Amino acid sequence: MMESRERLGYYADFGKLEHIAKALKCVYVYDGCESEFRQRIQGRRVQGLSAHRFVGFLQNHDQVGNRAKGERTSRLLSIRQLKIGAALVLCAPFVPMLFQGEEFGATSPFLYFTDHGDPKLGAAVSKSRRQEFARFGWDPEDIPDPQERSSFEASKLDWSELSHHPHEELLRWFRALIALRHSIPGLRNGSLERIEVEFSESERWLVLYRRPVTLVCNLADRRLRLALKYPCRPILSSDPTLALHENAVDLAGESVVILEEHNL
Numbered sequence: 001m002m003e004s005r006e007r008l009g010y011y012a013d014f015g016k017l018e019h020i021a022k023a024l025k026c027v028y029v030y031d032g033c034e035s036e037f038r039q040r041i042q043g044r045r046v047q048g049l050s051a052h053r054f055v056g057f058l059q060n061h062d063q064v065g066n067r068a069k070g071e072r073t074s075r076l077l078s079i080r081q082l083k084i085g086a087a088l089v090l091c092a093p094f095v096p097m098l099f100q101g102e103e104f105g106a107t108s109p110f111l112y113f114t115d116h117g118d119p120k121l122g123a124a125v126s127k128s129r130r131q132e133f134a135r136f137g138w139d140p141e142d143i144p145d146p147q148e149r150s151s152f153e154a155s156k157l158d159w160s161e162l163s164h165h166p167h168e169e170l171l172r173w174f175r176a177l178i179a180l181r182h183s184i185p186g187l188r189n190g191s192l193e194r195i196e197v198e199f200s201e202s203e204r205w206l207v208l209y210r211r212p213v214t215l216v217c218n219l220a221d222r223r224l225r226l227a228l229k230y231p232c233r234p235i236l237s238s239d240p241t242l243a244l245h246e247n248a249v250d251l252a253g254e255s256v257v258i259l260e261e262h263n264l
Helices: 009-013 017-026 061-065 078-091 119-134 149-154 159-163 167-183
Strands: 033-035 040-042 196-200 203-211 213-218 226-227 232-237 248-251 254-259
Touching: 017 196, 033 159, 078 167, 078 203, 078 213, 078 254, 159 167, 167 232, 203 226, 213 226, 213 248, 248 254
Parallel strands: none
Antiparallel strands: 033 040, 196 203, 203 213, 213 254, 226 248, 232 254
16 A cells, blocks of 8 residues: 555656656756646756755655655665665765764654644644545544644654664664765765766666766666676675676675776
8 A cells, every 4th residue: 555655646756767867967857847746847957056056865854744654764665775875865966965863764753743832723734634645545544643742752763773773784884975975076076967877767777977986776676787887896885795897796686886986
């Protein structure tokens, strides 16, 4: 049921690798093309601006809080997928933003909660919230009441998760990515013209070129050998079984590797 809901409403406009590829290269997916959800031409192209003018993220308070049950990506994705998402955010040309607790895969929800003193306003908000998600196929009684204190309490981070698996593993991954971004000037370049992206929707892989760095993502559930444009050496990988060949890399399913050209 959850999977079907992820294609309803404004979600219908997204969900393909081509959308990720376009966002990495062009900033906006809808930049003067037709939106299925809005049934109209949406947005306009970004021209002449640095990628540093834009924020890139995997999740934010609006997207999470506007979900029926406030699920973070840590509730929707495996740790392997979370590592791929983190690598894309921190190796993209945009200013990276991490949502509270994302760096350790916080599992607490971030529910929509309110504290309206006017009883009529509070009741109206609660009612409209349930009506909204009924259109997505939810049972209205399953939607947490934003006016209940329990919705606020459930949204607090559980800091004890930091010392447990897989949270500590994910935190180390984020720290390694942030250190890499600091150490390689090419990852901090805001020029969109220097971005190259290749992908296969059917085979489920995506490669981001930000010379001298290449980011290879295998989103399939099987091992893949993917060709490389340039001779590279791995500098950070989520796959301990990674195998590098002359012009290709063998990568386990749902894993990512960051490589650096070695013949510059």
